[in-house]
Amino acid sequence: MSETPLGGSAIRWRGGEGGVLELLDQTRLPGEARVLSLSGLEEVRDAISRLAVRGAPAIGVAAAFGLWLGIRAAPEDQAGFDAVLAEAKARLVSARPTAANLAWALGRIEAAARGADAAPARKRRAFEAAKALLDEDVRTCARLAEHGAGLIRDGESVLTYCNTGALAAAGAGTALAVVLEAHRRGRRVSVFACETRPLLQGSRLTMWELMRAEVDATLITDNAAADVMRRKLVHRVLVGADRIARNGDTANKIGTYGVALLAKAHGIPFHVVAPLSTFDPTIGSGDRIPIEERAASEVTQIEGRPIAPAGARAFAPAFDVTPAALITGIVTEAGVISPVDEAGVTRVLSNPRASI
Numbered sequence: 001m002s003e004t005p006l007g008g009s010a011i012r013w014r015g016g017e018g019g020v021l022e023l024l025d026q027t028r029l030p031g032e033a034r035v036l037s038l039s040g041l042e043e044v045r046d047a048i049s050r051l052a053v054r055g056a057p058a059i060g061v062a063a064a065f066g067l068w069l070g071i072r073a074a075p076e077d078q079a080g081f082d083a084v085l086a087e088a089k090a091r092l093v094s095a096r097p098t099a100a101n102l103a104w105a106l107g108r109i110e111a112a113a114r115g116a117d118a119a120p121a122r123k124r125r126a127f128e129a130a131k132a133l134l135d136e137d138v139r140t141c142a143r144l145a146e147h148g149a150g151l152i153r154d155g156e157s158v159l160t161y162c163n164t165g166a167l168a169a170a171g172a173g174t175a176l177a178v179v180l181e182a183h184r185r186g187r188r189v190s191v192f193a194c195e196t197r198p199l200l201q202g203s204r205l206t207m208w209e210l211m212r213a214e215v216d217a218t219l220i221t222d223n224a225a226a227d228v229m230r231r232k233l234v235h236r237v238l239v240g241a242d243r244i245a246r247n248g249d250t251a252n253k254i255g256t257y258g259v260a261l262l263a264k265a266h267g268i269p270f271h272v273v274a275p276l277s278t279f280d281p282t283i284g285s286g287d288r289i290p291i292e293e294r295a296a297s298e299v300t301q302i303e304g305r306p307i308a309p310a311g312a313r314a315f316a317p318a319f320d321v322t323p324a325a326l327i328t329g330i331v332t333e334a335g336v337i338s339p340v341d342e343a344g345v346t347r348v349l350s351n352p353r354a355s356i
């Protein structure tokens, strides 16, 4: 992302151990590029739950620093420190239940802290681990982009859903980073961005990123996806993920499943782009992925204005699950898993350093 108030990033830590977490408030985009400066765990939790910071990798990085903010003033005695750490972790992990990166990041910070005996060293390690996690996300996104860009042929038209670019990560993002990398390499690539109801991450955020990068991008309503596919205007679908089960079933923004069915019906390759931190090896299939339900007002209102009769009942799942059978491949930092099945996922997770 070029020239944002945070120097090309959507999330940044400013200062040393006593510093603040800075986020580009995504609820305000594209109208306003406003920076939030957060110095407490509850502020970070609130930013995550109201989607000021969003996208699975960015949620993980924000939560890591949220945990640091929650423990930096913890008592120095072991029992007191442990109690504050456990409470802080529980507060953050409940902020958004679907993105696997949230619990993964918190687990990393906790493990780093527990690797030392005394509280001062525990705190230092937790802070260092949060900074390392942010840096690692930047490197991981770069590898995803590299692996994914290899799939894109010159002249391709890609359909994407939700927002998976630099706003959704500390680094360049996932699916959108692939498009931007192909564009950077000089391939002619164009994008159909689905607007992504109800919170419009596609129109507000993806179009903002694509237009700033001068990629040939066209916004469509979600219900235009079938038609552009039938007209043969789409060569490939690229989406991100919030949690991937051991068999490859993938939770992503509500509506992704429908796009995958449409891609299958039209013979269009459908790739998921996600870091290994989005995989949840404890879950055998998508049936067990917890799906976050949002407030009905996110469906019945747009920016506070009613678009349904007062009192209308609404159902607002934030994510749906795309079965592995509909996914052509999953692009990870270790390479592309294809076919998508338990054997392929297990192979990568058990030896992530060996590129596929």
Ligand code: MRU
Pocket (backbone or CB within 6 Å): 051, 054, 055, 056, 057, 161, 162, 163, 164, 165, 168, 169, 173, 174, 175, 201, 239, 240, 241, 242, 252, 253, 254, 318
């Ligand atoms: O509710 P959101 O905006 O956090 O949902 C985001 C998505 O579904 C993204 O596609 C996913 O997190 C991958 S982001 C790189």
